[in-house]
Structures are given as C-alpha cells and as structure tokens.
Amino acid sequence: MFNVVAPENLQIAIDILSGENTKVIAGGTDLMVRVRQGMFKPDVLVDITRIRSLRGIKKTDDHIEIGATTTHSDILKNPDTPPLLKEAVSKIGSPQIRNLGTIGGNIVNASPAGDTLVPLYLYEATVEITGKGTKELPIEEFIKGPGKTVLKQGEILSNIRIPILKGYKHIFHKVGERDAMAISVASMGILYKTDGDILQDIRVAFGSVYPTVIRIKEVEELLRNQRISKDILIEASKIIEKNVKPISDVRATAMYRKKVAGRLIFRLLEISR
Secondary structure (H helix, E strand, C coil): CCEEECCCCHHHHHHHHCCCCEEEECCCCCHHHHHHCCCCCCCEEEECCCCHHHCCEEECCCEEEEECCCEHHHHHHCCCCCHHHHHHHHCCCCHHHHHHCEHHHHHHHCCCCCCCHHHHHHCCCEEEEECCCEEEEEHHHHEEECCEECCCCCCEEEEEEEECCCCCEEEEEEECCCHHHCCCCEEEEEEEEEECCEEEEEEEEEECCCCCCEECHHHHHHHCCEECCHHHHHHHHHHHHHHCCCCCCCCCCHHHHHHHHHHHHHHHHHHCC
16 A cells, blocks of 8 residues: 655655655556556655646747646647647547646656657757756656656656747657557657758657657758658668667567558658649
C-alpha cells in the first residue's frame, strides 16, 4: 500500500519528493499501470495537479510555455498550441485518456513511442527542472533512453518552453494497429518551410524506431534547398533506414519498423503535387 498526498505548494511537493521511495503522479495514466504491475512500489505518491503554477499555457513574444501538468485535452483546446504538437496530441488515446494524461507525464515517461516527443524534438523545446534550484535543458538532453531521464530524487519537470516558428508547415504520421488508441509501430514528424517549390528549411524526426526519438540531420541536410522528387526521397529513405535502430516486439519486427520509417518520408510527395 501507499499514501497519496496532494500539496498545493511547489516547494512542499519538492520537499516531500526528497524523501525515499516517493513518486510524482499527475494524470497517472502510465504510472498507475506500472504500480499495479508491481514495477514500482512507492511508499508515497505526490499528486502535483493542485499546484497552479504547473498548469496552463502562456504565449510570450518568442515562446509558448506549457506547464507540466497541463492535460492533453487542454493542449488541444488552446489556440496558442503549436500546430504540430496539437496534431500529435490528437492521436493520443481516447478522450478520457486525454482528459487525464499530462504533457509532463508523457515526457517523463520517456517512451520512444511518446506522441508528444516527436514535435517537441522538432521544435527544439527546452524543459525546466525544479528541485533545490531551477535549471533548463534541451529535451534531447533531458531524455536519456527508454524510461530514463536526468531527473533526480527531489526534482520535478515543471515547465516546457517551445520556440515559436513562423512560416513553417507540418506533417505528422503515426503507424499503429488502431490509430490513436495504439502505441505507434513508427511515427514521423516534419516541420518544413518552402520557397515556391523549394524546401527552404526542413526538420525530420521519428518515434518508435530508436531508443529515443531520433532527429535525422543527414536527411535534413540532403533535402534542404532542394525540390521534392521521388529520386531524392529514395536517397533520403536509405539514409533513414541506415540511421534507425528499432527493436522487435509483439507489435512489429525491427525490420518492419525500419522499412516503415524509410517509407514515411515519401509523405513529402503529397505536398509537391
């Protein structure tokens, strides 16, 4: 058995979390499954959803700031949510899951299949960590591997900052068994800016095909300042297959994931028609 405490003050929450065998809970959509499976056996769960400073979306001149306990539903409703993130969040679970699940939980879960992570990597988001002090890290430095982050005992993810990119369009595609209700077999996000029929700038990232979300800079360099064509995308596809390192599991084989990731880049042909 475990106790649940729900402080309304951030510092009190951090003080409690500095103790042994404590865990943060917000939406609980992932954590409680693991607790029931015996993967975690905490003495105290610290519910941080009553801490007002950790929830909400604010727009500044150059950033969107999202509190860690902001739910997926709130992200979908807010007009300031970056469009690629909004589309990815719309693919998460059922409405009930989106009402409970939080962006901070999705990040801290650190699953390479996490739907919010592909957009956050592409937007080059930073995360704020609060403990004895406050520090900020790029998201790719925060996540170290499947289920692994740099968070230490007595620290929480408190805020996410996303730079505002003007003039960019996006593509998000997720391959799964049952679309939004499925954990993705592979997912791809693209942010791009065009000048006529030339790709002036492009960012490409994949989920579920590497220990973390992977952004493939070699593909970006290949496609930048180029016209989209089948030939150049065939070359990009080969680079993608060379860089991804998927695993086999009950949902798909590693080879299938590798081939799917390589094929997803051909979605760019749709914007050139």
